[in-house]
Amino acid sequence: MNAKITRYFTAVWGLMKAYIRRLFRDKVALFFTFLFPVLFLFVFGSINRGSGDISFTVAVINNSDSSFSQQFIGELEKNETFKIKEDVTTLDDARERMGRGEIDTIIEAPEGFGEENAQGVPAGKLNVYYEEASPQGGQTIAAVLQGTLDGINKQFGQPDAPLSVEQKSTATENLSSFDYIFSGLLGFTILSLGIFGLANAMPAEKKTGAFRRLRAAPIGASQLVLANAGAYLVSGLLSLVLMFVVATQMFDFTMRGDYLTLLVFIIFSIFVMFGFGLAIGGWAKNENQSAPLTNVVALPLMFLSGVFFPRFLFPEWLQGITGYLPLTPIVDGIRYITTEGARLIDLGPQLLILLIWGVVIYIIAFKFFRWE
Amino acid sequence: MAKKAAQNIVVVEGLTKRYGDKTTVNGISFEVAEGEVFGILGPNGAGKTTTLEMIEALRPIDGGKVTLDGFDVAKHPMAVKEIIGIQLQSTAFFDKLSLREQLEMFSGLYGETAHPDELLEEVQLTEKAKSYVENLSGGQRQRFSIAAALVNKPRVLFLDEPTTGLDPQARRNLWELVQQIKKKGITVILTTHYMEEAELLCDRVAIMDRGEIIAIDTPQNLVKQLLARGFKKTQHVEQADLEDVFIDLTGKELRE
Numbered sequence: 001m002n003a004k005i006t007r008y009f010t011a012v013w014g015l016m017k018a019y020i021r022r023l024f025r026d027k028v029a030l031f032f033t034f035l036f037p038v039l040f041l042f043v044f045g046s047i048n049r050g051s052g053d054i055s056f057t058v059a060v061i062n063n064s065d066s067s068f069s070q071q072f073i074g075e076l077e078k079n080e081t082f083k084i085k086e087d088v089t090t091l092d093d094a095r096e097r098m099g100r101g102e103i104d105t106i107i108e109a110p111e112g113f114g115e116e117n118a119q120g121v122p123a124g125k126l127n128v129y130y131e132e133a134s135p136q137g138g139q140t141i142a143a144v145l146q147g148t149l150d151g152i153n154k155q156f157g158q159p160d161a162p163l164s165v166e167q168k169s170t171a172t173e174n175l176s177s178f179d180y181i182f183s184g185l186l187g188f189t190i191l192s193l194g195i196f197g198l199a200n201a202m203p204a205e206k207k208t209g210a211f212r213r214l215r216a217a218p219i220g221a222s223q224l225v226l227a228n229a230g231a232y233l234v235s236g237l238l239s240l241v242l243m244f245v246v247a248t249q250m251f252d253f254t255m256r257g258d259y260l261t262l263l264v265f266i267i268f269s270i271f272v273m274f275g276f277g278l279a280i281g282g283w284a285k286n287e288n289q290s291a292p293l294t295n296v297v298a299l300p301l302m303f304l305s306g307v308f309f310p311r312f313l314f315p316e317w318l319q320g321i322t323g324y325l326p327l328t329p330i331v332d333g334i335r336y337i338t339t340e341g342a343r344l345i346d347l348g349p350q351l352l353i354l355l356i357w358g359v360v361i362y363i364i365a366f367k368f369f370r371w372e
Numbered sequence: 373m374a375k376k377a378a379q380n381i382v383v384v385e386g387l388t389k390r391y392g393d394k395t396t397v398n399g400i401s402f403e404v405a406e407g408e409v410f411g412i413l414g415p416n417g418a419g420k421t422t423t424l425e426m427i428e429a430l431r432p433i434d435g436g437k438v439t440l441d442g443f444d445v446a447k448h449p450m451a452v453k454e455i456i457g458i459q460l461q462s463t464a465f466f467d468k469l470s471l472r473e474q475l476e477m478f479s480g481l482y483g484e485t486a487h488p489d490e491l492l493e494e495v496q497l498t499e500k501a502k503s504y505v506e507n508l509s510g511g512q513r514q515r516f517s518i519a520a521a522l523v524n525k526p527r528v529l530f531l532d533e534p535t536t537g538l539d540p541q542a543r544r545n546l547w548e549l550v551q552q553i554k555k556k557g558i559t560v561i562l563t564t565h566y567m568e569e570a571e572l573l574c575d576r577v578a579i580m581d582r583g584e585i586i587a588i589d590t591p592q593n594l595v596k597q598l599l600a601r602g603f604k605k606t607q608h609v610e611q612a613d614l615e616d617v618f619i620d621l622t623g624k625e626l627r628e
Contacts, residue, residue, distance in 0.1 A: 006483070007483035010480050010483045011480050011481045011482075011483060013480065014476065014477045014479070014480020014481060015477060015480065015481070017477070018466060018469055018473065018474075018477040021468070021469060021473060022466060022467065022468040022469055025468040026468055205466075208464035208467075209460065209462065209464035210464045210465060210466050212430070212460060212464075213458075213460060213464065213465060213520075214481070215430060216428065216430065216453065216456075216458035216460065216521075217453060217478060217481035217482060217524075218449075218450040218451075218453035218454050218481070218482065219481050
């Protein structure tokens with residue numbers, strides 16, 4: 001029995017070595033495996049360097065019972081200058097989301113805000129929290145609110161301005177927006193190597209007859225698949241390491257999590273994504289069949305899984321659906337590890353979604369695999 | 373005829389292949405003795421390649437049975453693949469892999485330690501050990517293809533039109549290689565549509581047409597039978613032909 005297993009893996013290892021050698025001799029493959037992801041990193045990294053975008057996405061928290069506060073906050077929520085995140089109700093929740101970059105400003109009406117003072121007019125301080133690293137949004141909003149409150153103060157004829165705004169700059173996690181999008185870029189690399197690479201290579205090898213020749217030897221499809229997976233894992237990991245080096249050196253990327261956790265998570269992710277490439281490449285007889293199918297699978301993942309656009313920009317219903325796409329847990333999981341130091345136990349939901357996709361896609365892949 | 377006494381390593385009985393309502397191979401039967409060079413002759417589309425691929429466990433068998441060294445091919449394809457070597461018609465190998473690396477890879481598939489240099493020497497490709505297959509000439513490619521088919525020291529070697537498209541020098545060179553392989557006791561089953569090739573290499577030939585075997589015997593016997601039927605060549609047989617002239621003028625040296 002042992003001899004059988006040894007033999008099985010001797011064949012896998014031999015094939016895997018052959019695949020890796022070929023990859024490193026193929027200029028086009030080298031470009032798409034190593035240079036392209038890094039170029040991509042430069043393009044997106046430069047756009048998102050530092051504290052670029054101001055989206056005026058705010059959370060409004062009302063902790064005051066005063067009728068003035070109720071009314072004022074009510075008006076604020078109808079305002080269309082800000083994009084208000086509706087489902088945030090507590091300050092802690094809001095701060096956490098600000099840390100993730102989902103919102104960039106929190107407006108809080110603290111307890112007692114708007115209650116009448118000794119002169120019988122509403123008084124109090126409105127708190128505006130913003131990210132220390134990206135103060136523009138918060139400061140603008142604070143200025144706008146101060147203007148509004150001054151108007152109210154004047155109406156009550158109070159020169160000493162009982163209503164005011166207090167700006168509170170917080171260093172939540174001090175994430176740069178690059179830290180945030182980096183997980184998306186890593187996810188994109190995993191997607192493109194896993195799907196595009198294999199889905200094109202396998203039909204090409206069927207067409208040239210290289211698979212037929214392999215099949216003349218006593219090997220099974222599972223050995224061929226394992227060899228491919230191994231080769232892809234090696235090249236994929238090298239490519240991701242390169243991206244990490246560039247990100248750390250050029251874009252001040254700060255890793256908050258554990259590298260071993262990340263490695264385990266990424267290996268798992270690569271295997272799942274590889275399943276999609278395998279299913280397409282294993283089924284397709286030629287590139288004419290694989291190319292459109294690849295796009296049908298990869299494009300939605302690219303745009304809906306938070307690779308290019310953060311998912312929180314989507315309408316709620318779309319956020320819900322896209323959460324179950326196979327690339328979403330990969331992007332989210334990597335981000336939780338790199339930005340929040342999440343451990344594998346914290347990533348239960350992500351791992352579960354990935355596991356389900358993995359099982360489904362490998363069953364499909366083996367069922368529809370064709371040697372020629 | 374000592375050969376007759378030898379055990380039949382390949383036994384084909386009523387082998388059939390259908391594609392839709394078209395029958396490409398129609399219930400053919402034959403045996404091949406161990407150590408024999410057996411030729412399957414026939415025009416294009418006669419069903420030669422399909423027949424080979426069914427025996428090689430590369431194509432599902434629709435009817436009949438093939439036994440190879442006692443193994444039923446349909447039931448034990450992996451056991452059969454262990455003891456056969458296959459040179460496919462228009463074989464493609466992986467690109468960007470040197471000949472030595474290819475042979476190492478193929479040895480690995482059989483769980484064997486590779487001896488790529490010995491194999492390359494056997495097919496006169498020692499100097500090409502570091503070249504890629506895509507940079508080989510047609511003859512070199514066919515010889516390499518045979519080297520790759522020999523990695524597992526097969527008992528039966530299948531050659532599908534090994535000399536098609538080769539120049540006369542390369543063809544003669546390949547014939548010598550087949551004769552060498554035969555000397556080692558390896559059974560060879562080959563397809564061809566060159567009669568002189570069959571006459572020179574094969575101990576016995578089967579002539580196939582439209583999916584059926586229409587004659588099977590030694591080349592000499594087939595010729596005798598034809599003559600016995602009263603056949604006479606219309607043209608007088610020359611002592612030499614144009615190919616002899618060509619080889620005489622250009623030499624037997626390989627051009628690659």
